[in-house]
Amino acid sequence: MPGNGGISETETTVRSIPQRATDLLKAIAAARNVLAVIKGSPDPDAIAAAYTFRQIAEKAGGRVVVESEQQPSLPQNRRIIADLHLPIHYEAVGDSVRFFDAYAVFDHQSIQVDGVTGVIPCLVHIDHHQAVDHPLPARFRWICEEAGSTSTLIALLLEHLVTRQDWSSAEEQKACTALYFGMHTDTDAFSHLTELDQRALNFLRPRADIAFINHLASLPFPRPALRYLERAIQNQEIYRDWLITGMGFVDSRHRDAIALIADFLLRRHEVNMVVAFALIRQDDQLRLDAALRSPDKEFDLDRLIKRFSPAGGGRAFKGAFQVDLSYFSDTPHPILLWHLVRLSTTAKIRYQRDQLDVQPL
Numbered sequence: 349m350p351g352n353g354g355i356s357e358t359e360t361t362v363r364s365i366p367q368r369a370t371d372l373l374k375a376i377a378a379a380r381n382v383l384a385v386i387k388g389s390p391d392p393d394a395i396a397a398a399y400t401f402r403q404i405a406e407k408a409g410g411r412v413v414v415e416s417e418q419q420p421s422l423p424q425n426r427r428i429i430a431d432l433h434l435p436i437h438y439e440a441v442g443d444s445v446r447f448f449d450a451y452a453v454f455d456h457q458s459i460q461v462d463g464v465t466g467v468i469p470c471l472v473h474i475d476h477h478q479a480v481d482h483p484l485p486a487r488f489r490w491i492c493e494e495a496g497s498t499s500t501l502i503a504l505l506l507e508h509l510v511t512r513q514d515w516s517s518a519e520e521q522k523a524c525t526a527l528y529f530g531m532h533t534d535t536d537a538f539s540h541l542t543e544l545d546q547r548a549l550n551f552l553r554p555r556a557d558i559a560f561i562n563h564l565a566s567l568p569f570p571r572p573a574l575r576y577l578e579r580a581i582q583n584q585e586i587y588r589d590w591l592i593t594g595m596g597f598v599d600s601r602h603r604d605a606i607a608l609i610a611d612f613l614l615r616r617h618e619v620n621m622v623v624a625f626a627l628i629r630q631d632d633q634l635r636l637d638a639a640l641r642s643p644d645k646e647f648d649l650d651r652l653i654k655r656f657s658p659a660g661g662g663r664a665f666k667g668a669f670q671v672d673l674s675y676f677s678d679t680p681h682p683i684l685l686w687h688l689v690r691l692s693t694t695a696k697i698r699y700q701r702d703q704l705d706v707q708p709l
C-alpha cells in the first residue's frame with residue numbers, strides 16, 4: 349500500500365505481533381484466575397479463541413475457566429467441543445464471579461457482560477469486528493478488522509508463543525485444529541481470505557487435523573434446520589435488490605439455523621442483501637433474532653445494523669442483531685405476535701433499504 353514508506357497495513361500489523369504477544373503475557377501475569385466469557389451463541393471462532401487463550405494463560409501460570417452463556421446449537425459445534433475435549437462451562441457465573449480476578453472476551457465487539465462487568469476488570473479483549481465508539485477499558489485489547497476471524501489473530505499470537513512457551517505437539521495440534529475450524533467457519537470455508545488470514549493459515553495448516561475438520565465441515569445441514577429453510581423459502585420476498593424472509597418461531601436449540609439459512613439464500617440468489625429473522629423462545633425469554641448477509645466486502649454492514657439496533661453488529665459479509673421481546677413471551681396469541689413482528693420487521697428492513705439512497709452509509 350502506498351504512502352506508508354512502502355509498508356502495507358498488513359505488514360505493520362505483522363510486525364506488531366511479537367510485542368503484542370509480550371503484552372498479552374504481561375496481562376496474564378497480572379491476574380491469576382481469569383473468566384473467559386463466550387458471548388451469545390458459542391460459534392467455532394469464539395470457542396477456538398477462548399480455548400487457545402486458556403492454554404496460553406495456563407502455560408504462563410494463570411488459570412482460566414471458559415464459560416458460555418448458551419449451549420452450542422449446531423451439530424458440528426457440539427462435535428468439535430466433544431471430540432477435542434474443549435473444556436467449556438455452561439452454568440451462569442452468578443456469585444462465583446468473585447473467585448475470578450479478571451475476565452476476557454473474544455470475538456465480540458462489546459466486553460459488557462451482565463453480572464461481570466463492573467465487578468471484575470476486563471483483562472483481555474480480542475476481536476475482528478469493527479471497534480465500538482466508546483469501548484469499556486480492557487488491559488490488553490487487539491481489535492483488527494483486517495482479520496477474517498478472531499482465530500486468525502490468536503493463531504498469529506500463538507505462532508510466537510509456541511516458541512516461548514512449552515507446548516507439546518499434541519497440545520499444539522488441538523489448538524491449531526480448533527483455530528483452523530474457527531477460520532473455516534468465519535471465512536466461508538476460506539473463500540475470502542485477507543493477507544493476514546493467509547499468514548495465519550500458513551501457520552495452522554501443517555499443524556491442524558485437517559481430516560477431522562473436513563469431516564466436521566461435511567456434516568449435513570441439520571434436519572430441524574431443513575424445516576426452517578423450507579419456511580424461509582416460502583416466506584421470502586425480494587424488495588428491490590434485497591431478499592427478506594421470516595421463519596416464525598425457531599427453537600432456541602436450533603437458533604444457528606438462521607445464520608446458516610441466510611448464508612444459503614445469499615449463495616442461491618443474486619441479491620445485494622439477505623435478511624433472515626425469527627423469534628427465539630428460551631425459558632421465559634423471547635427475542636427477535638436477525639442475520640444479515642452481504643456479498644460485498646466493502647459494504648458497511650456494521651453501520652447498517654446499528655441503524656436497526658445499537659446492540660447489533662457486523663463485519664465484512666456478515667452481521668446480526670437481536671431485540672429482546674421477553675415482555676411478550678406469555679402472549680396467548682403467538683401467531684398474532686409473529687404476524688406483528690414479521691410485518692414490522694419487514695417494514696423496517698424496506699425502510700432501511702430506501703434510506704441507503706437518501707442517506708448512504
Ligand SMILES: [Mn+2]
Nearest residue numbers: 393455498534
Ligand atoms: Mn468471528
